[in-house]
Amino acid sequence: MREVPVATLVVVDDHPIWREAIARDLTGAGHEVLAVFGDGRAALEGVRSLRPDVAILDLQLPGLSGVQVLQGLGEDCPTAVLVLSASGESSDVLEAIKAGARGYLVKSASPAELADAVERVAAGDAVFTPGLAGLVLGEYRRLANAPEPEERPALSDRETEVLRLVAKGLGYKEIAARLTLSPRTVQNHVQHILAKLQLHNRTQLVRYAIEQGIDGD
Helix, strand or coil, X not given: CCCCCCCEEEEECCCHHHHHHXXXXXXXXXXXXXXXXCCHHHHHHHHHHHCCCEEEECCCXXXXXXXXXXXXXXXXXXCXXXXXXXXXXXXXXXXXXXXXCCEEEECCCCHHHHHHHHHHHHCCCCEECCCHHHHHHHHHHHHHHCCCCCCCCCCCHHHHHHHHHHHCCCCHHHHHHHHCCCHHHHHHHHHHHHHHHCCCCHHHHXXXXXXXXXXCC
């Protein structure tokens, strides 16, 4: 009989019967279940505190969704996350993988398949329900072959300050008063910024400022 390395686990699912069944199956397979959680916030705190080898995570959770839990754990978390979801939709799979999941199984997986996936994920492998691996690989290939985005030209300190105030929703007169400039000068700055960044209107400017973190104080 093959010896199975013991992995420490937490199980996260909002259905109590389902999560207890998963915990029971994995304990029977030789793994150590440290805790079970029924909502996203408790799961995030529990994984951070317990630092299990693997977290079995559903996507549909109260409090925080499974993807939000993944995002909250971040890249530095030592716990490998295996999503176990009723959804096999490509958008759900790719969103979970991009957020940091190491594997993705649908809930039709057998107890033996789940136990094997836990073992492999704990060992550092990426594990997917058959049919989903090709989807993920295809997406990574698409991203790898995508052209690099054009680098935006740098803004001057004054242009950055004007952009920050535009992003805060201030009009030309308000910005002019803040910076001791004429409204006409502020308008000229905005036009120069638009031309530099190859944008077309203030809405796009605000979105760019938020994406670049220029909208703060």
